[in-house]
Amino acid sequence: MTKTLTATLRAVDYLRVSTEQQKQGYGISYSAKKTAKYIASKGWAHIDTFKDEGVSGSLPWQERDDLPRLMKLVRQEPRPFDVVVVSETRAIGRRDRAFWRWVWELQDLGVFVAVVDKGIDNTTEDGEAAMREEANYAFKEYTRIKVRTQSGIQEKAEEGGHPGGVAPYGWRIQDQGRRGESRLTLDVCPADGHCTVVHETDVLERAWHLIVVESKNCRKAAMALNAEGLRTRRGRLWAAGNLRRKLQSRAVQEARMLYRNPETAGRKNGTKLDVHGQPANGQSVVIELPRLFSEAEVERLNKALERNARTRKAESNVHPLSKRVYGSCGKYYTGLDRCDRPGRMYRCSGKIESHPGAKVCTCSQVDADALEGRLWDEVCALLQDPERLTLMAMDWLDMATGQQGDHDKRVAELDSKIQDQDEAITNMMIVAAKSKSPGAAAKAIKALEDEREELVKLREEALAWKAEGELAQQRAHDLQALADVAKTRMRDMTAAEKAEVCDLLDLKVTLAGPVPKKVRADDTLTAWFRERDRGVPVLDDSAWALVEPLFKASERRARADRIPHRQVLEAVLMKAREGITWKELPEHFGKTTGLTTRYQRWVASGLFEQAMDVLAECESTPLPDLYPLPPLLVEGKIDPRLLIRVPAAPEQTVPRARVTSHGNSKAAMSR
Known part of the structure; x- marks a missing residue:
């Protein structure tokens, strides 16, 4: 330039x-x-x-x-x-x-x-x-x-001192603010006499007694602590989950703290990791703490906690959308297994009490199969369409390639400058050999060498940027390969594999309305169609002509006051099609008792199944959703790990484009 x-x-x-x-x-x-x-x-x-x-x-x-x-x-x-x-x-x-x-x-x-x-x-x-x-x-x-x-x-952590941050619950920072002297110690009263201040160790010891000796679960123990005026460190009421986490912490269980714990990576104020998955700013250090409970007391505590612990979920009970669905209250949904009957649900975390007796949200549970089926259809449609994938990838592809900057030209310019610098250094060395002031010449040579080192660093950076641009171009070609894989494998993925894809797409699902109640009229009538995977026939004149002989043949004697067979059949099919109760049928169909009696007689004699078999090839309409869903707002991002060729190093990932979808509509790129 x-x-x-x-x-x-x-x-x-x-x-x-x-x-x-x-x-x-x-x-x-x-x-x-x-x-x-x-x-x-x-x-x-x-x-x-x-x-x-x-x-x-x-x-x-x-x-x-x-x-x-x-x-x-x-x-x-x-x-x-x-x-x-x-x-x-x-x-x-x-x-x-x-x-x-x-x-x-x-x-x-x-x-x-x-x-x-x-x-x-x-x-x-x-x-x-x-x-x-x-x-x-x-x-x-x-x-x-x-x-x-x-x-x-x-160095301070390795010497057993407090390296900074918040002390584990039950411990406090002794000599805080004194350089090189701060340590973690139990939060107990320092005086020998009677203490009127409630310390954190008092709360943990009381919780131990409630759970181990009085056999209370965590919720009842939390209620007891709250009733006794014992609060959390922030002065809040105790919740069951919070109390359990404190009792199962590394500090309480093992009397130690892990500084720069890799397991906290990704959390707020968590440990930063390098490209190899190790702490970026130093090694992890185990800091020994004064023990609160003896090993025997910890063992008794864990046995008491296990009495109320849930068993680990099996593969079939994985919830791929857990913490990815948000209700009207703004809280996320988590997976829930039914206790009274088989099945899976998603429940809003706003239903969880902040403390026993606290108000909870009014968000309804959502059937897991219905929600996952709707979302997985959308994901499959996206990943099986290379054009939509390409559109979604355009944003991160443009940014990764730097708008197709001329990297070759920049490298060539830097090569030329490095060559000029080498010549200057050589000439200066010749001058230095003849100079009567070697100190000044050496200083000049050092300045030239430093300048050359900076040019070499810039050249390496330019080459790295060029390589990343080429990698981004390759990723664009791999989109087609990803689409080919999706066509054959997406429908057969396990729940765990679906969860991984949801993570890679960073799906976020917002329920854009209240969850409709399950249709209580989904009785044996609709179950008959669901079990056979059939739609509900449309009873027009041509369809009625096909089954009318069956119903006439079933008549024992003609009655003038009898509701016509066609009218009864239309009422039955309308109930199945719209998912309404018998009492919700329009009045012109006649009395409910007459309709239900005729339908039950048809089912018992096999006439209903014969008529439906005849109408199987006729026009039909789908059944109402067993678990209806509200309108959905679906947001996601393209992650480079979805591509076939994954970069060798994590820092080579690139920005991701967002995609949104409303309900069953196709996802549209938001640019």
Whole structure:
């Protein structure tokens, strides 16, 4: 790029401050004043402002709030601005990788970047070199702080100290705030005399007594604790699940705490993992704690808890949509097995008491087979349609390939610069050999070597970006292969496999209305059609002509006051078709007793089955849903793991596009 900044350029500013900067009083307005003043001094036209407040510089731009909007506009034709102004390089990113990918992508689109506090931009090679130096400094600063902080935490944990965070329930932080002295100890009264304060160990010991000695289940134990005025750490009423989790915690069971526990990855404030599934900031450390219960007491507690524990679900009872369905109250549904009869349901978690006796939501249960059948039909339709898959993948494919930037050209330019740098180093070494001041020559050579090292790093990054773009292109071709696989396997997947597909699609299902009640009129009549997988015949004149001889032959004697056979049969078929009760039939069909008596006589004699067999090939209508469902809003994302060729490293995953669906309608891409 050889274009030079001029007074006619249109500029936008991007503002970002971290949470720590906000605490120090440096808000968005502070950065905005700097960028506005800089733009005015250059004589540029200020077009727009983009800002992310309280966002870490280590976060990729795709995961921020407002920066993706900027990147969307920069791809428009005609382009709405020419240069992006930031107050400092750390506004773009403290990680070398995030910084240069963002700058390169703007360069490919013909947009420059200007940094206010350094007065630099990338319109010239000198400016780009200065920007590269500043970005490298920001990255080294971030890495140095991170390594120093994590190393100190690791050392403290290995020595048995408290590395930070919340203490397990029943324990407290002793000497908190004293550098190098804080430890975890039991939350007991430090005084020898009578204590009026209720400590967490008192609550756990009381719960142990209620469950082990008084044989109460967790719900009744929680009710007893609440009645006695004992509360959780946050001052809330105890719930059965919360109490069980506290009693089954690693601290209570084993008298130890696992710092940087990989099992907490993905949770809020959980452990961050590297590409190998190991803690990213240091090794896991087991911290021994003072024991609350003896091993014998823990064994008695676990036996008492097992009395009310549910058995592990079998394969047939897996609920693929558990925690993926949301009711009108905003809470998610979880799988539930029927106790009174075979079958599976989904129940809203809003039905679970926050504490015994608390109000619960009014969301109805949903039949698992009906809901999963509706959703799985939609998933199969999606994955068996390569055109729809391609549409859904377009967003992440565009972002992953960086709008088809010229990676080969960039690598070639960097190769040329590295070669020039090698020649400069060689020439400087020749000069140094003849120089009378070897110290100054060595310093100059060191500066050239550092510059060469930065160029090599940029070349490696450019090659990696090129490889990811090629991988994204390959994924697009693999969509067809995925569609071929879906045509043969989707309908035969086990419940566990369906659950995995739901995870990969990140399905979210919202019930867009109340759950209709199950039709109580679904009696032996509709059961007859369901068992034979038949629709309900439409009794028009041609259909009646086929079965009329059967009913006339069944008459023992003619009666003028008898309800005509056709009228009775029409009433029976209407009841089956609409799922209504006998009493809900229109009055013109006659008295209910006459209709039910005639129908039961037909069934007992076999006449009804004969008539239905004759009408089997006639036009028919489907039965009403046994478990009717409300309108559904279905949302999902395409995950690269759904593709046939999965990338070797987790960091090679790419952004995913969303898809929405209403009810039974086909999924439509939301772009």
